[in-house]
Amino acid sequence: MFSYNDKVAVAVSGGKDSLSLLAILAKIEEVKPKSSIVAVTVDEGIKGYRDEALRIAKKSCEKLKIEHHVISYKELFGLTLDELVERKKRKANSKLTACAYCGVLRRRALNEAALRVGATKIATAHTLDDEVQTVLMNIFRGDLARLAKEKPVTDYVHPRLVQKVKPFCEIPERESALYAYINNIPFQATPCPYASEALRNDMRNMLNSMELKHPGTKFAVSNSIARLQPAIKKTLAKADFGECAQCGEPASSEICKVCEMTREFA
Ligand SMILES: [Zn+2]
Secondary structure: OOOOOOEEEEEOOOOHHHHHHHHHHHHHHOOOOOOEEEEEEEEOOOOOOHHHHHHHHHHHHHHHOOEEEEEEHHHHHOOOHHHHHHHHHHOOOOOOOHHHHHHHHHHHHHHHHHHHOOOOEEEOOOOHHHHHHHHHHHHHHOOHHHHHHOOOEOOOOOOOOOEEEOOOOOOOHHHHHHHHHHOOOOOOOOOOOOOOOHHHHHHHHHHHHHHHHOOOHHHHHHHHHHHHHHHHHHHOOOOOOEEOOOOOOEEOOOOOHHHHHHHHOO
16 A cells, blocks of 8 residues: 555544554554654645544644644635535535535545645545445445445555555444544544434444454455456446646546536536
């Protein structure tokens, strides 16, 4: 996942997983003189939620003596997630959930933050649980493109897209939480007020009950998809990566998803 001289942008939300990851990577980085770490936090603009997370993330970075960089939706896209949700309510024609918008915008914001700090890798704290939930959601939706794309280390597709790695992809969420508790790492425990992705919640519950009855289920799903991915990729037409006609950022269609979404709310 990493090279000895990487500059790693660690995506820190302020939750247990990202703060555990930051602490562990900081420890490893200490003995790698040519590498460095920067923490990046995306401020979506969610009142009463993100402000607390930002405070916790900032404190953690100070304690670990890691530079902390914050990037906001307001600055990048001209509106906060709160404002977007408010406008979405007035325009009833939108079927997408807040999470669907936020997912696309956050990906862009993280990449932009990584470019600004000159990072060569973005590390996110997706755990085994997150990864396996995503696999099943993509199967249920029949989304082969995503099924082929979501990997612990992303493929190189464009010079402006910083490679993403998921060091916790084989770590069960419970273990990452345990690490935070044992090491007395303060973290934000309240969930996002918009977290209403119904399908993901159902997947989480289903996987947890399967894991209880059949220990090893989560690892089995994770291993299955890793073995299937090359075959799925072969069945898909290769997506041509170019630049968005509107913003110039990497895109696989004429207008990128971010411009498509923000245009809706202009
Ligand atoms: Zn665009």
